[in-house]
Amino acid sequence: MRRLLARRMKFHLLGAFLVSMGCATLYKFGVAEPRKRAYAQFYRNYDPMKDFQAMKAAGVLECAPPK
């Protein structure tokens, strides 16, 4: 029973720190980094005019019909 609160507090402070840091790291390397890479990859060779022509031909643009 000696140092009951101190022991419990130390354990929980350390645990809380590790859990929160772990969650942040997991998110960064599980979600944030792959997303950044995906966007970089997409825009590396992106041609907006070609994309526009494709959408126009498919007929989804109301003001720019395929003709």
Next chain:
Amino acid sequence: MLASRVFSLVGRRSISTSLCLRAHGHAGVVKAEDYTLPSYVDQRDVPLPEVAFVRDLSAQQKALKEKEKASWSALSVDEKVELYRIKFNETYAEMKKGTNEWKTILGGVLFFLGVTGLILIWQKHFMYGAIPHTFSEEWVSAQTKRMLDMRMNPVEGISAHWDFDKNEWKK
């Protein structure tokens, strides 16, 4: 006015007599209820409860309490344990010991989830009508084709999984 009539019918004497008995019977002192007095608790953060566990000592325990007033080295181990048990109900080890309650709780939760599942199955089979026509195979495929045509979610979403050159899903 009617109340005063009742008074005269019952007779003032009988009412006042019974009231006096209650007030003066115990010389005006009311017995203290149990819940108003200091109580014993087995709690981890209350190491020394307000009162001892055993309130009314037997003759044997009273004799032991007398012996406690002398030198403690004269007490045997059993006597020391007996003195502890008079003062406390559970040891810290007994207090902190877990129970098997979680198994009951988990079992109950899963059981009622199952019952809910059965209710939902019954509802789908007997109660609900047909789902909307927009869930049919043709509608969903036309819908998906339109989503791809307008390049919806091209970075990480659905259009990112379609190969526009080969006209098929990416492997």
